Amino acid sequence: MPGENVLPYDARAxxxxxxxxxxxxxxGFTPWLQDAPGWRRSIKEKLASPPGKFIRRxxxxxxxxxxxxxxxxxxxxxxxxxxxxxxxxELAGNQLARLPEGPPQLGLASFVHPDGVxxxxxxxxxxxxxRVISFARGAVDVISWxxxxxxxxxxxxxxxxxxxxxxxxxxxxxxxxxxxIFYTLPWTLSxxxxxxxxxxxxxxxxxxxxxxxxxxxxxxARVRAFALEPGREPYAGVLNMSIE
Amino acid sequence: xxxxxxxxxxxxSSASSDALNIRKNASGGPIxxxxxxSGQIPQPAAYASAAIGNQVAIKAKFxxxxxxxxxxxxxIDAYLPPAVPSGxxxxxxxxxxxxxxxxxxxxxxxxxxxxxxxxxxxxxGLETFVLINHKLKTSGVGxxxxxxKWQVKHxxxxxxxxxxxxxxxxxxxxxxxxxEQSPGNNTQLPWTDALDKACLWALGAKIMDDxxxxxxxxxxxxxxxxxxxxxxxxxxxxYQLTSYMNQLDSGLHFSLNCTDCADAVTTFANLLGCDLWxxxxxxxxxxxxxxxxxNPAVDADWVSWTWGYHEICWLNSMGQNQNIYDGCLQVxxxxxxxxxxxxxxxxxxxxxxxxGPSDYRFRLIQSGAGNLENIPRRRAVG
Numbered sequence: 232m233p234g235e236n237v238l239p240y241d242a243r244a245x246x247x248x249x250x251x252x253x254x255x256x257x258x259g260f261t262p263w264l265q266d267a268p269g270w271r272r273s274i275k276e277k278l279a280s281p282p283g284k285f286i287r288r289x290x291x292x293x294x295x296x297x298x299x300x301x302x303x304x305x306x307x308x309x310x311x312x313x314x315x316x317x318x319x320x321e322l323a324g325n326q327l328a329r330l331p332e333g334p335p336q337l338g339l340a341s342f343v344h345p346d347g348v349x350x351x352x353x354x355x356x357x358x359x360x361x362r363v364i365s366f367a368r369g370a371v372d373v374i375s376w377x378x379x380x381x382x383x384x385x386x387x388x389x390x391x392x393x394x395x396x397x398x399x400x401x402x403x404x405x406x407x408x409x410x411x412i413f414y415t416l417p418w419t420l421s422x423x424x425x426x427x428x429x430x431x432x433x434x435x436x437x438x439x440x441x442x443x444x445x446x447x448x449x450x451x452a453r454v455r456a457f458a459l460e461p462g463r464e465p466y467a468g469v470l471n472m473s474i475e
Numbered sequence: 476x477x478x479x480x481x482x483x484x485x486x487x488s489s490a491s492s493d494a495l496n497i498r499k500n501a502s503g504g505p506i507x508x509x510x511x512x513s514g515q516i517p518q519p520a521a522y523a524s525a526a527i528g529n530q531v532a533i534k535a536k537f538x539x540x541x542x543x544x545x546x547x548x549x550x551i552d553a554y555l556p557p558a559v560p561s562g563x564x565x566x567x568x569x570x571x572x573x574x575x576x577x578x579x580x581x582x583x584x585x586x587x588x589x590x591x592x593x594x595x596x597x598x599x600g601l602e603t604f605v606l607i608n609h610k611l612k613t614s615g616v617g618x619x620x621x622x623x624k625w626q627v628k629h630x631x632x633x634x635x636x637x638x639x640x641x642x643x644x645x646x647x648x649x650x651x652x653x654x655e656q657s658p659g660n661n662t663q664l665p666w667t668d669a670l671d672k673a674c675l676w677a678l679g680a681k682i683m684d685d686x687x688x689x690x691x692x693x694x695x696x697x698x699x700x701x702x703x704x705x706x707x708x709x710x711x712x713x714y715q716l717t718s719y720m721n722q723l724d725s726g727l728h729f730s731l732n733c734t735d736c737a738d739a740v741t742t743f744a745n746l747l748g749c750d751l752w753x754x755x756x757x758x759x760x761x762x763x764x765x766x767x768x769x770n771p772a773v774d775a776d777w778v779s780w781t782w783g784y785h786e787i788c789w790l791n792s793m794g795q796n797q798n799i800y801d802g803c804l805q806v807x808x809x810x811x812x813x814x815x816x817x818x819x820x821x822x823x824x825x826x827x828x829x830x831g832p833s834d835y836r837f838r839l840i841q842s843g844a845g846n847l848e849n850i851p852r853r854r855a856v857g
Contacts, residue, residue, distance in 0.1 A: 236755070236757050236783060236784055236848065238783075273725070273727070274721065274725070276717075276718055276721070278709075278715050278717075278718060278857070279501065279713045279715065279717070279857025280713075280857075281711070281712070281713075288718060290729075292727065297727065297728065298728060300727065300728065300729065302707070302729075320710065320711055321705075321710075323710065324705070324706035324710025324711070324734060325704050325705055325706070325732075325783070326704040326705075326732055326733060326734075326780070326782045326783060326784060326785065327704045327780075327781070327782070327783060328758065328781055328782065328783035329783070344704070344705075348703075348704060349701075349702075349703040349704075349730060351703065351705050362705070364703065364705055364707070364730070365703075365730075366707075366728075366729050366730055367701065367727070367728035367729060367730065368701050368728055368730075
């Protein structure tokens with residue numbers, strides 16, 4: 232009798248958690264040294280990935296304990312829906328028959344390893360699927376690690392001047408068409424730098440490296456963007472559009 | 476006279492009379508002939524034993540020859556046995572030297588003498604040399620170094636004029652998937668970074684079963700690995716081989732799961748010409764088994780898991796009567812599962828089976844369906 236791996240997760244319910252009226256999208260997010268006091272980054276890799284995904288892997292070590300290592304994969308997808316699919320893929324690639332849900336504040340959805348198993352947490356937020364895994368023999372507090380990353384993803388810093396230029400080729404658009412969003416940074420971001428986009432009135436998607444807003448309803452749509460990197464004040468930009 | 480180039484992979488469409496198409500790793504480009512070029516860092520070549528036909532040849536180019544003349548040229552093994560003292564110590568050192576030479580020495584033999592024509596400037600074209608006395612069909616898996624002494628015939632005497640050194644991998648057959656032989660900038664060409672590991676793990680293997688067994692044991696026995704249920708190196712393709720090798724080389728502890736082990740065993744064994752596939756079976760509570768780097772003498776190291784799936788390697792194809800390789804664990808061959816006595820056994824060419832005492836399924840699964848997915852996989856490498 233041929234087997235079939237029926238996953239015990241409600242994929243549809245997870246996808247329904249995506250707010251189509253307010254979305255986040257991140258480009259280039261990676262763990263910072265500031266996220267990890269006491270830890271040293273030993274590996275930073277860009278993993279081979281299928282089209283539409285970028286996977287940034289970092290491994291963090293403790294100098295005082297060789298058995299404590301944390302592996303963090305940031306899987307950058309094209310949209311929030313793709314990030315949820317990436318999360319489901321993580322669950323499919325886990326030998327455990329079922330993972331319990333993780334802390335509710337951790338992104339759109341999170342799952343953790345149960346007690347007694349090498350710790351790991353997986354969560355989706357915006358267009359990101361993030362996994363934090365205890366990578367050696369000692370048990371790493373992966374929830375704290377994930378919490379610190381999630382906290383930084385939540386940042387909406389107050390910025391005095393909008394030096395980050397956000398533009399589109401139209402000021403009004405129909406609710407059934409995608410609007411290309413162009414952004415210009417006042418400087419080139421360092422390797423640690425990342426962009427955070429927030430949209431209301433629609434969802435943000437990436438396609439072939441370009442950013443689009445897919446309006447969810449008529450009325451006003453707004454896109455805000457932040458450029459963040461260690462040691463530099465954040466910069467921001469805003470774009471308002473009318474959806475007909 | 477001077478040698479300018481030596482070409483090993485001079486026909487990218489075939490591996491019967493020359494070397495395989497290879498590359499260093501995912502990011503480096505393909506290694507193309509000439510693998511040896513005067514003044515440049517030499518590149519390795521790889522041969523597939525089973526693919527070798529009646530005649531193996533290299534090509535070479537020379538300079539500073541006689542203007543509009545021709546010469547007989549050949550290359551012979553430059554190896555000279557080391558001088559050893561007499562007596563038992565000398566015999567022992569001589570034996571060690573012979574073993575090392577058999578394991579790592581010249582397998583290319585000699586380049587048979589050929590008449591080489593030179594133009595007015597004293598340069599030759601690309602001339603073909605047939606390899607004689609080679610061991611490409613008889614040696615086992617390995618990494619070999621050949622030092623050739625190039626000679627020119629002058630008044631019936633052979634005069635040395637140059638020396639070249641070549642690193643050569645020998646695998647059993649043309650690598651199977653995920654590896655490919657389509658030439659060009661193909662990331663699925665065999666990687667020499669992976670050959671460095673696979674050829675040492677399976678050193679001396681002359682048949683596929685032996686090679687697959689040695690690779691399985693090597694993956695299972697890497698001292699810095701431990702088990703976690705998460706796939707660390709790519710559940711969806713590609714298999715993150717670069718990242719896995721980085722972890723192996725780091726010497727630091729890292730964890731991986733059954734899919735990662737199945738990927739590793741299949742990818743490295745098939746690089747040597749084996750024909751393994753990865754395949755899963757579902758829903759089981761296992762008997763106690765010994766995970767990666769468990770100590771068989773410590774009862775607490777024998778563990779049981781409830782798994783939604785387990786992934787292993789299959790020889791040729793998947794099926795209940797097929798043979799499997801599992802680099803992720805050792806099963807307990809002791810029939811009394813209630814006691815603290817365990818008999819560790821690496822599942823190597825073990826029949827998957829059902830309930831027979833020598834069947835893998837019986838030794839691994841205590842309860843649950845254990846149904847086969849019947850979707851054989853070979854994940855592309857990245």
